[in-house]
Amino acid sequence: MSQKKTILIVDDEPRYVRLVEINLQTEGYQVRTASNGQEAVEAVAADQPDLILLDVMMPDMDGPATLRRLRELPHLMSTPVIFMTAKVRASEVGEYQAMGALGVIAKPFDPMTLADQIRDILKTKHD
């Protein structure tokens, strides 16, 4: 039996974090949470997640700024990061990908299919 994959969720809205967390735990993922960019940087120092779900709009350090900080850490240079945002026009998605995000999940997400969406995005990376 393979080890559980770890997902780090970064979002400043606790109810959103909780909603993502419960729906991914039931799919067999190990979930860790951070409520801002600084906490995310601290969380990855000890332990490297397999995937990071990153909110775009956060006070102080927003999603893109957090992504830049994370990419400066040698062990996180290639960790897949997916942005979660309500702004999902094609041009905006293109910008997130240019910043180094693997993909984008639209807010609000469908709890039924969240895990499938994540698997689809991860799969495109390996194709």
Next chain:
Amino acid sequence: MTGPLIPPGPLTHGTELNAVYAIARIVAETYDTEAGLDAVFRLARTIFIFDVVALYLQAEESGRLEPAYARALGRGRSLEADLAWGEPAAQEAFRSGQTVLRQEDAGPAVTTRDRRRDYLGLPMMVGGRCVGGLVFGRFGGPPFPPEHIRLAEFVAWHVGQLLENRRMASRIATLEAQRELARMQDEFVSTVSHELRTPLGFIKGYVTTLLRDDIAWERPSQVEFLRIIDEEADRLRELIDNLLDSSRLESGSLGMTVEPVRLPTLVRDAASRNQSLHPEMPLSLEVEEDLPVVMLDATRISQVLDNLLNNADKYAHGAPVNLRARQIDRQLRLEVEDQGPGIPAEHLPHLFERFFRVPGHAGVARGTGLGLYICRKIVEAHGGVIGVDSLSGSGTTFYLELPIVTAQPVDTGGMA
């Protein structure tokens, strides 16, 4: 047909040249039509003689010519200064698009030579369209000679330019106002839709999660999700109430029911109501018991106190909160003081504006930016003021000052 509105031929006279140059400059530089016209006619009078000048413009609604500007600069001054003269000449010039000369007799009431009046009417062209007539009047002769008519036509052409400037300036102002209004409406729509979507998104998300047929949620999880749904539904209802209040305030239709109120009771009720809503809030109460009975809308003032106490719990969570009511001179002063983190000074002037939210609070507490705006409107409807004192790092005090309006003469009390 545009009429003979051509600038005059070469001018040789030094004074005329200077005046003509100055008129052209004024027209190019001024956007204040009234001041521009004053200056142009003052200069015009140095190059040809007239006693009165009047400008008639076509009114947009009626289509009739209405006096827009009139000055008496010469002999007219002593008669009926600044009255509009020579309307028939203006009418004729406006209708024909041609320069017209009219001679009128002021009648036997005028015994001096001023009885004879010469009017020079010129069509007023703005943006290629005839919009009115300009009239120069001369009392007591001699009639306008051809060279003065040419100068008057030159002046009329420049007055048209001044009006064109004004038309452009007001058009630009209108466009800017429309753009600002559209921007505010866009912002309103996007703020409101975001604020409506957020609780709705949580309700939908947690309900869908509860309904997942591949998972049997334990009872504690079910309760956790249902509690969130319950709170978000409350939040949605509160937001809709606020939106309705705020739009009623904008249209002036928020009803106030003013009645005699015992303020100590109202304040104590607000304290116990909010204490039970926020059991952990360290709330203390200081109320002067001998406050006079005043006329106010108890429901609306309670709504203001609820909002301020709820804010104290939200933004200064866990910090001591003090609710005070006292009389200062002929004012009642209510205060909600917290010892929380305070509000940066640069945000204080905007706190009571519609939709304003202190930046960076999105993660700490959600809100619409309507609550304090509604509070201000309610307090203002009572003839009072609402304000805030805050120092970043050392707490915030919101206060309302209400004028003491008594139902009947104040009972002096205690007089045995």
